[in-house]
Amino acid sequence: MDRMVYTRRHLDALLDEVFPDLAAIALEGAKGVGKSETARNRSASVLALSTAAGRNAVAGNPQVILELPRPVLIDEWQLEPGVWDAVRDAVDVDSTGGQFLLTGSAGVQPGVRIHSGAGRIVSLSMRPFTMFEREREQATVSLHALLHETVRKLEGHTDLTVGDYTDEILRSGFPGIRELPSHARNLQLDSYIARIIEKDLPENGALIRRPAVLRAWLSSYAAATASYTTILDAATAGESEKPARQTVAQYRDHLTRIFVLDPVEAWMPTFSPLKRLGASPKHHLVDPALAARLVGIDRQGLLQGDGATPSPSTGSWLGALFESLVTQSVRVYADIMDAHIGHLRTKDGAHEIDLIVEKADRTCVAIEVKLADTATDRDVRHLHWLKDQIGDRLVDMIVITTGPYAYRRRDGVAVVPFALLGP
Known part of the structure; x- marks a missing residue:
């Protein structure tokens, strides 16, 4: 370059x-x-x-x-x-x-x-390009301001649609890949995945006896929010001999070590009244374009809702990959302001929040990601539950959407199109 x-x-x-x-x-x-x-x-x-x-x-x-x-x-x-x-x-x-x-x-x-x-x-x-770095829109809402200041009025408009966000998922955030024509880009992404399995992992001490199983496991991991057993069963469907838990744990550790897996750890607040929070990380690859190639789904398939639903919380492959795209950007914005991110899920599954961004003083903002152009009362119910639990520690509640306008709901929740969110 x-x-x-x-x-x-x-x-x-x-x-x-x-x-x-x-x-x-x-x-x-x-x-x-x-x-x-x-x-x-x-x-x-x-x-x-x-x-x-x-x-x-x-x-x-x-x-x-x-x-x-x-x-x-x-x-x-x-x-x-x-x-x-x-x-x-x-x-x-x-x-x-x-x-x-x-x-x-x-x-x-x-x-x-x-x-x-x-x-x-x-x-x-360092991670792939954030949405802000892709220069699709001029950001009008600052995550730093939402976390550090009292920001009541939100404004901004974008013409980006669900189709545009789908294109961004598939284009990748890797600088050397995203500007390639579609066919060349897909070949590069396939080559990137093959290199991980055939070259990068062995060079870093991983013994890969069954490359096809590792690739299948990666495909199952890509957009899943599931247990070890669920992912492994999906990766080895129809096979009686499955890799041992220790083997899969080594896959995970090596892939995290070379920064291919980028899981979001569970949020565990200090000195908090919250009890019975889940401790499992939420699964993300370093770039959702890799996940799309691993599961073999294209633009049309994503927009039509083809394929099995990866998890009840995301509802579709496109919903899962849009959440991954948002997460990729938010964690970069959090890094540069010396904040930390996590996700929240109670052990009984009654309450889930996609992202919690927390400062060192333990104040935080909570973010829900919705593949929709607006935010309904149902979409914000977990945010209000968290506000009831931790009070003023939660300085703002945000729903990131695919809609055209940034605004505040009457209940105080910030509704922000993803393209308008910046650091």
Whole structure:
């Protein structure tokens, strides 16, 4: 990608703020999210360990990093783990800000030991393009403002429809994939999935005895909000011999380690009157376009509601993937404001809320995602239940829709078209 057409990312604003004061930052995330380009855009020199020349340069002498003009980008650092310790040691000697950027799409292989970077190397996560970064609309509603301020009046209009959001799901948020023509894009997504199974996982220490079962498990995981047993049964329908729970747990751990799985953990509020909350994470892949390719559903199928319903709460594949698309953006917005996200579900299933965004002072906003152009009383009932439970800790209630207008309902709930929500 030409630097002249570089798309500024949300992470850039955070790097502008903190990199002058931090000596070393590691940018972590799935392959293809744009880590290298973002780091390269602010580096004076690049050491690319994805190349033989780069690896050879540091294999025998990791201290070569001290000879390069700074800031130094060390790309795919985990391919020569000794460079991590070299950066750590360099920062021990000189902690001046703005020296090193490390990028990686996985940790080091099992059995390879590195020293902790705590206090020397700060890790930041990077994900695919948010809706705001896709530049489909000018955002008129700020999640930061909703969480930190009292925002009564909401405004804004968008012409985006369900069809447009479906297109965004299928186009992907990977910068190098989303601008391709449809057929080429699908081939790239298929190749991305195949590479995960055939190359990335084995290179990171995973033993894949039955690749077809792993792919089927990924397909079942893609849009599911279900138990281990439900996902496994869907992945191995008709097979009497199923992978052991330990094997599937290893699939999950390795896929999370290379940032392909991006689950939302259950919200567990501290010092809260809430009891009997579920502890299971909600399943999401790093990009809903991968989920659509894994389950084999296209634009027409999504809009027509084809295929089995992935879960009662989302109602359709399109509903599940729209929720995943929204979640992808909201968690990036939360990261840059130093907030955390979770989902809420009571153990009896009586109450569910898609996303809770919580600040360090324990105040939060609650978000429901609805594949609809408006918000009904039924859509907001769980938000009001939570307000009754935790009172002023819940500073705002939001329903994200596919509709045209941002507004507040008479009961105070913010109704926000997804295209109009920004950081």
